[in-house]
Amino acid sequence: MRKLPLPSPVLALTVLALSSACTAPLRRFEASRSKMGTSFRVVLYASSAELAEEAIDAAYARVDQLNAALSDYEADSELSRLSAASDAGAVEGLHVSEELATVLAAARHWAEVTDGAFDPTLGPLVRLWRRSARQGELPSEERLEQARGAVGWRALEVDRERLLVSLREREMRLDLGGIAKGYTLDECVRVLAEHGCGRALVDGGGDVVVGDAPPGEQGWRVAVRPFGPDGEPLVLELVHAAVATSGDAYRYVEIDGLRYSHVLDPATGLGLVRRVAATVVARDGMTADALATAACVMGSERAVDWLGELEGIEGRVVEVEGDESVAEETRGFAARVADRTAH
Numbered sequence: 001m002r003k004l005p006l007p008s009p010v011l012a013l014t015v016l017a018l019s020s021a022c023t024a025p026l027r028r029f030e031a032s033r034s035k036m037g038t039s040f041r042v043v044l045y046a047s048s049a050e051l052a053e054e055a056i057d058a059a060y061a062r063v064d065q066l067n068a069a070l071s072d073y074e075a076d077s078e079l080s081r082l083s084a085a086s087d088a089g090a091v092e093g094l095h096v097s098e099e100l101a102t103v104l105a106a107a108r109h110w111a112e113v114t115d116g117a118f119d120p121t122l123g124p125l126v127r128l129w130r131r132s133a134r135q136g137e138l139p140s141e142e143r144l145e146q147a148r149g150a151v152g153w154r155a156l157e158v159d160r161e162r163l164l165v166s167l168r169e170r171e172m173r174l175d176l177g178g179i180a181k182g183y184t185l186d187e188c189v190r191v192l193a194e195h196g197c198g199r200a201l202v203d204g205g206g207d208v209v210v211g212d213a214p215p216g217e218q219g220w221r222v223a224v225r226p227f228g229p230d231g232e233p234l235v236l237e238l239v240h241a242a243v244a245t246s247g248d249a250y251r252y253v254e255i256d257g258l259r260y261s262h263v264l265d266p267a268t269g270l271g272l273v274r275r276v277a278a279t280v281v282a283r284d285g286m287t288a289d290a291l292a293t294a295a296c297v298m299g300s301e302r303a304v305d306w307l308g309e310l311e312g313i314e315g316r317v318v319e320v321e322g323d324e325s326v327a328e329e330t331r332g333f334a335a336r337v338a339d340r341t342a343h
């Protein structure tokens with residue numbers, strides 16, 4: 001029989017130190033900072049304030065990094081510079097960062113799967129729409145036509161492995177507003193776990209990604225914002241999962257008595273006029289974010305059937321007409337709900 005070597009004193013001491021760190025009682029820590037135009041809240045369990053603080057600082061530093069890569073608001077972000085590269089005409093095989101390639105590849109994938117209901121090349125129309133929203137008037141047909149000329153997800157090609165992007169139209173403007181936050185939340189949870197804080201929740205203005213459950217719990221209880229006349233808070237129980245809600249009642253503009261969403265209908269180039277909100281649960285935030293946006297464009301009847309066919313996805317779509325609201329959800333959605341007062 002082979003003899004196992006005896007542990008050295010140094011090793012024994014290290015093991016002792018590690019096990020005492022593991023058994024130190026976990027305490028709850030919470031932080032909130034303004035990032036990406038919303039508030040980013042981190043909740044985690046750690047054995048000391050120092051560990052928690054280090055992890056939280058690292059997570060927020062990652063948000064800043066990702067904002068510098070993925071924002072369409074910052075003129076010098078990597079995304080904006082990529083878009084600007086198409087000003088002189090189509091561009092082939094531009095090298096991008098790992099994170100930009102990851103999010104663009106996912107966005108391109110969902111554009112194809114949803115046949116353009118989700119479209120990361122809507123940038124020119126999004127800009128035009130933001131201007132209309134500020135001025136309170138619809139864009140002219142001429143401007144709409146001009147913006148449409150530089151839109152089209154087929155003109156975006158992403159080689160995720162080689163980190164290369166091609167833009168096949170002139171003056172394209174990429175917009176990851178419907179997906180980047182989800183990825184950023186995923187990255188926060190990953191960074192927190194890397195710093196030893198796996199039991200964590202990150203909330204970016206209502207879109208939430210969670211890691212391991214809090215000590216002694218089955219999961220994190222996450223309240224989803226109510227929507228519609230009979231909307232009641234819905235509490236989900238999640239572990240290693242994400243939830244995103246789109247098309248909520250807060251982000252809309254009213255022009256000539258009609259209410260338009262900040263989510264664009266690619267068919268009209270204007271904000272959606274149907275009053276719809278979609279909540280999607282997925283394994284990761286990037287998927288939940290993209291699918292919630294896409295589901296709003298599709299509307300409740302189509303979206304719920306479609307979401308129900310996707311593996312690991314559950315969703316609930318509420319559509320309001322006048323004083324009535326109709327809620328539809330995928331078959332497995334109810335199993336995620338810990339508490340629902342109204343429905």
Ligand code: AMP
Pocket residue numbers: 117118119120122126175176177178179245246247262263264265266289292293297
């Ligand atoms: P979300 O709040 O995740 O639904 O994202 C909305 C943001 O996504 C908008 O502010 C736009 O930047 C962008 N966007 C709007 N319409 C679409 C669309 N149909 N597909 C993809 N992104 C969109």
Ligand code: MG
Pocket residue numbers: 177178179244246288289290291292293
């Ligand atoms: Mg989204």
